[in-house]
Amino acid sequence: MGVLELALGLTRAMLAAAQTQEWSRLVELEAEREPLLLRQHASDPDSLARLDEILAYDRQLQAIVGCARDSAAVQWQQETDRARAIAAYTRP
Helix, strand or coil: CHHHHHHHHHHHHHHHHHHHCCHHHHHHHHHHHHHHHCCCCCCCCHHHHHHHHHHHHHHHHHHHHHHHHHHHHHHHHHHHHHHHHHHHHHHC
């Protein structure tokens, strides 16, 4: 199996991890994939097709991670606001 095939498999696993919100697994897979992608690759049609597929999966990953980040930010803000309200209410 070639380098790009390995990177593509890792990218698919990254997408699966993101879809199930396994963020630590996603980070591990990305660290494993990064050196494979940083290598120089051939520009033949098969290699270019694999790179295009990896990029397409990366766009999906960015969307999933972005939504999760935004959701976490909203939840954090709500909890912060709640804590401030409780603190203000309990002050003498």
